[in-house]
Amino acid sequence: MSELDRYLNAATRDNTRRSYRAAIEHFEVSWGGFLPATSDSVARYLVAYAGVLSVNTLKLRLSALAQWHTSQGFPDPTKAPVVRKVLKGVRALHPAQEKQAEPLQLQHLEQVIACLEKEGRDARNADNQPGFLRAKRDTALILLGFWRGFRSDELCRLNIEHVHAVPGSGISLYLPRSKSDRENLGKTYQTPALLRLCPVQAYSEWLSASALVRGPVFRGIDRWGNLGEAGLHPNSVIPLLRQALERAGIAGQLYTSHSLRRGFATWAHRSGWDLKSLMSYVGWKDMKSAMRYVEATPFLGMTVATDQLI
Incomplete structure (x- = not known):
């Protein structure tokens, strides 16, 4: 690992790095998507897991895809209007109360x-x-x-x-x-x-x-x-x-x-x-x-x- 890579690596937290790796693997392996992705494929990915994954999880998946494309020098497909509109629709059709831990009294x-x-x-x-x-x-x-x-x-x-x-x-x-x-x-x-x-x-x-x-x-x-x-x-x-x-x-x-x-x-x-x-x-x-x-x-x-x- 070069000195540049070492500092770039340190800028991302370990938990975030692991989550992003898992998200990319889910997109490619579990769903069968291809990278670099198109905005249409990302939108279809969201539709496939709407109601299955929480909105917060889907947003994390989008962040991982955005980071991958940006770091590899490709246009970011998650910024496309169709992707944002589908995510808004998922939020409207699959509202879910955020799960919170029980407070220790x-x-x-x-x-x-x-x-x-x-x-x-x-x-x-x-x-x-x-x-x-x-x-x-x-x-x-x-x-x-x-x-x-x-x-x-x-x-x-x-x-x-x-x-x-x-x-x-x-x-x-x-x-x-x-x-x-x-x-x-x-x-x-x-x-x-x-x-x-x-x-x-x-x-x-x-x-x-x-x-x-x-x-x-x-x-x-x-x-x-x-x-x-x-x-x-x-x-x-x-x-x-x-x-x-x-x-x-x-x-x-x-x-x-x-x-x-x-x-x-x-x-x-x-x-x-x-x-x-x-x-x-x-x-x-x-x-x-x-x-x-x-x-x-x-x-x-x-x-x-x-x-x-x-």
């Missing part, structure tokens, strides 16, 4: 953390090091994910060198890049210590238990209690969360990794945060993105000092 957060803490104590008493480490790791991951409103990929990319925790005070976490940071400028996030469900204490206890001093914060743990060198894959956060919830007696299949982010947003909204403060804290750039995460149903459960988090 505070009472359920308390419940799952209590379960993990009990598992950690039982594992330590039974000299079960793998079980003890998993309990400490999962507690820290869930509490940081909730109180910071982090996405799963952000949690998995946290590095110890970029985290500064002061027990009883607070924690700062630097992310060199994130989905909302299009220019890759990096951003530092801060969260205070809390009297209950404290992410600072959970993080400190995880580092103490794991004896980690550098590299990814959250890693895989094998059956012998050995920690992996690489960080967890973002796709592993959903089963990790669901399994922890199931063990705590909560229907885990209702939740995804976005449940932590939506749970915090809904809690903050119901606790009286104004939308501007919430957007600033979580890192949303536009109001539409923020409102998609705010659940209308009020939360039940414990209360923490909300002024500490603003």
